[in-house]
Amino acid sequence: MNTFHDDQPSHIEVYAIKNSDQIRDETFRALFQTLSPERQDYVSKFKRASDYQRSVLGDAMVHRILQDKLGLDPMHIEIIRNAYGKPSLKHHDNLHFNVSHSGHWIVCAVSHEPVGIDVEKMEAIDMDIAKRFFHKTEFNALLHCDPSVRLSRFFDLWTLKESYIKAVGKGLHLPLDSFALELLGGEWAPVLGENGETYYFKQYTVEEGYKLSVCGISRHFPKNVQFVTAEEL
Template identity: 35%
Template sequence: MRLPRDEVAHAAETACEPDRPDERVKLYAVKAERPLPRELHAQFLALCSPFRRDKLRRYVREEDARRSLMAEMLLRAALRKDWLKRSDGVPLVFEENAYGKPNLTGVPRVHFNLSHSGDWCACAVSESPIGVDVEQVRQQELGWADKLLAEDEKIELHATAGIERLKRFFEIWTLKESYVKALGKGLSHGLNTFSVAKTSVSRLEPYRVTGYWLDDRHPAAVCALAAIPQQWTILSPNGVGNLLVNDIEAMRGECRE
């Protein structure tokens, strides 16, 4: 795992300094590029939330459904590992707000966000609002992108060429998406109304953003009110399953009753 991109870390520092030094922020990721073993897939499917099942039915491509399922299981594993142990007696029940952002029912002190693209699923958890985005760098023309970028972002992007321009676009995109997702209002907050450019004088206060590369093809970004860590917890699908063993067993017990 690469450390955060230097230029993005600098942009975050100029945007604002964290005023919540005691709040935790933890980042998690899992690779989901291969189909799950049949038994593990069945267990995850039985455990997932009703609104997630509805989403899975609407996907056309199997790999999109797989990433969506894996993203919720990553979240559940992260919560059980570091935030809400099963011994705490807190059930993991999710609901979506009016903008489609999922929340943990009855646990207002825990905030989270999910993203998935290409080979990766990402999850960020905090004690205050947070956003995360991961994208797969894909070859494409960028003529359409200008209308979604602030002026200084356009200047920065057009100062590069070829693959570097493409990679920089996806870096900018993940940073902007993570900010919008932290706000929790969907795309009602126009993407061209704020800037994450390296030379930007815009302020995202009270939020800060940090960017990463999960691998050579997948940039990611996190936006939070509290200090953002450099390290991610990387889990395998089996590792996710191991953290959910007790939840899976409890679900089986309920089905037998």
């Protein structure tokens, strides 16, 4: 993990870690001990092992990234959340990060500028969801695309839109149908934010059957995802 410096051009980095049966219980216990007392209390309340494991891995990955980027002692890392639940690092307004998880993947995006990320495991869905939540132009495009790619396109739109509202920092308080995404020349067109900022998009592949989308004010997206392991944390 490279160190961030204030004089560097704003760019985005994307990380991913896979939850696996190969990760030993001892590793999870060690990572759990690195969390703040508040987060330990939070993740301990999960009843399903998979939820507990994803939360521990996600928190540990974020802390390791923030430590490496800023050269901070773990004791000096304090994560706060805005009124909409978006996390940020207290006293460090120049470093933005966002986390998402689905299935056995946990992902994180980091940048000097606002950034959002979303990963989803694809599964059969009722297209009425798109009619209910998507912009009408997006829903119409779904109806007219080849049925063989309709599910894939749905999850393209879902993850892209989720990454945008997370980058903006309002989560689902910003309705998914309040803006429309458009595919132009094989790339997703940028979106103009409420305050005049331009938000850009990029998608990555972590595994077949998953969709991963990133949104940010910076146009400097990485070519590849950086994969990390539990042992590296």
